Amino acid sequence: MASFRHLILLLLYCDGMKTETTPSPQSDPVITTRKVVSKGQNQVTIEELAILKPQTIELSCYLTDIPNNPPYLTGYWTKDGKGIVNSEETVNRTNEQYILKKTFDILAKDLGNYSCIFKEIQTQVTFVLDVPVIKDKRDKPIVSYTGDSVVLACKLKQTPNTWNWYKANNTEKGLINVTANPLNYKIFIHGNETKLTVLNLTEEDSGKYICSAEFDIKPSESYIELKVLSYIEPLKPFIAIVLEVIVLVTLIFLWEKCNKPQNDNISAGENELCSEQISKLTRDDSNGVENNTARQRKLEH
């Protein structure tokens, strides 16, 4: 069996929880190796691995710095929380390390969380095997207006075989075909990113759009929600505020006009009653507020 395998072990050993990817040589079948180092007991380590195509992968858990240095430990593997049959192994101590390895054949249905668990020291290392996840997803819907155009984008670190866009109608997905609707859709694909431009938006274009990165093993999907509003929507608060401004300005000018004839009469020295009103106004306002200014204004003559 060894002749079929080319195990290239890592040469770099960094402390902490780092994995190194091992480049496999060109001969088939290619087995990739992933290793995680865990120090001490009562540790839970999680490692995410991006799987692009069906492959055989060897997962290794290296344990060091175990107190009391027992001569051997028992470890077993689980997939998605359920124990894998016949996976329990006794690991002997070698050079202060305990090494547990297992090889898995990964197809689309085999993607999941694989953990090596050591019962005696409550240590667990979990490998999350999944297609690359599209990050920076907007949790709020993208808002646009009828007649406008909008650009939806998806980006990944790895480059998929191709990208596909779907529009979700309730539970089913409909593939967006640019050749069928060249006036409404444009799709731009450039390696690890893609952009969907929806033109001539209408209210029916609202909904969930799914960008799908096609890998050999399984597509990776992410959705973006689009909301299309008509122009009336923001116009309503705008008109409300403008009306309020007009009303307030008119009120202020009217109030001033009402007081103005009284002011003019004061300077002419005729209407004593109105001047009393105004002086009372200023005095009332001032009384409650100032007690240490020099003087009160007297508007009498």
Added chain:
Amino acid sequence: MAQEKKKGGVLPPDGGWGWMIVAGCFVVTVCTRAVTRCISIFFVEFQMHFARDYSGTAWIHSLVDCTTMLCAPLGSLIGNRLSCRVAVILGGFLASIGLVLSSFATSLEYLYLTLGVLTGLGFALCYTPAIAMVGIYFCERKALAYGIAMSGSGIGTFILAPVVQLLIEHYSWQGALLILGGFVSNLCVCGALLRPIILKEEEACPLPVDSECEYGVKPPGVPMGKAVDDKLEVDSKQRCLQSMQEYHFLLMPDFLVLAGSFLLLASGCSLPFVYLVPYALDVGIGHQHAAFLMSILGVIDIVGNITFGWFTDRRCLKKYRNICYMFAVGMEGLCCLFIPLLHTFVLLVPFSVLYGYFDGAYVALIPVVTSDVVGTAYLSSALGVVYFLHAVPYLVSPPIGGWLVDTTGTYTATFFLSGFALISSSLLLFSVAVIRRCQRNQTNSLSKDPKLVSCEGKEVDYYTSKKKDLMIIIPTTS
């Protein structure tokens, strides 16, 4: 006439409708300064929509700030010629049209024009006249009134930032800009509030000797009651004379020193705001904590505005207002010099508190110090010039700070630059004040009447018949 004998003068109301003016100025500050700061929230949306990077969108903010400050003299000119009310209403109209037009933007350059130039111009027309109006209505409580009015920028940013974020989420940036345009049209309401003040002169009560603020009335050659009709008889020669008179304060040595110190101040004060968060991230503080530092800065800014204004209005501190201003600016500079020593979140929090407090303090005192130097009659034009002087350093110093960071690799040089600029601004004022004091002590020993000394060196605001916002009616009694 009886007035000619005594030192004729009238006091501003210091209350009453004045508080409405303060409220109006508060809303003006909210709509101009806070909206300018909230525009940066739109940048991410602009970058996505127009597919441009950060430097393309950052120009918008610089353009708005720059236009607002550079056109400040224009705002004060219109305020003087027409009236503050007309200036603010016109400005509000322009600003809201600018925002509404930018909601239909098809390219980033279009936004530069509508958002950068048009809205900035509108803001410039509002800002200076509103602040000058507060100075006309208040005297004894001027610092407190200014403190409340200027706190609008801090409180406005605090409230508007999440609101704008919410608007963008619900209506996307086009709808948000439209609604923001509607909100900014409230500037017209503030303009309507800026009623020209009508003061009636008192005949019976003499003025208290230590009152620093009164509007002196020149012995009238023209009956003041007909002041409104006067504008119809204005000669072109008189108008020219008037503009020369309006700006004659530019040649005052006091004002020149103040202008120099403002230039230095503006070079230093914007840097910490821009580079605090990047420095915090650089030192290893998490994103949340860094954002929290900025929030602390903003909130304490508001506190500093109002409390420092109240402090400097107390009788005991009023004579030393200039010194309080220098103290605030100097302390700010000192805080900046200590930043490179602060490496953890726990140490940066007191820095934020102190810096925010003194930043709020000096902002509230700028109009007060300016009016102390030039007098209330020229406050509007002087403020225009003051904010104009702020424009270029505001624009230029953050990129210089960024260049320093890039070349030296640390933020130390940037913060040192900021600290030294602030401290030298304060020292300049301090040294000139000391020189003045020595001069005054010399003239003191020569002067006969000691009572006059306290009033000398203070500009008495002479009423000019062309000042639209200040009418003094002298009753023509027998």
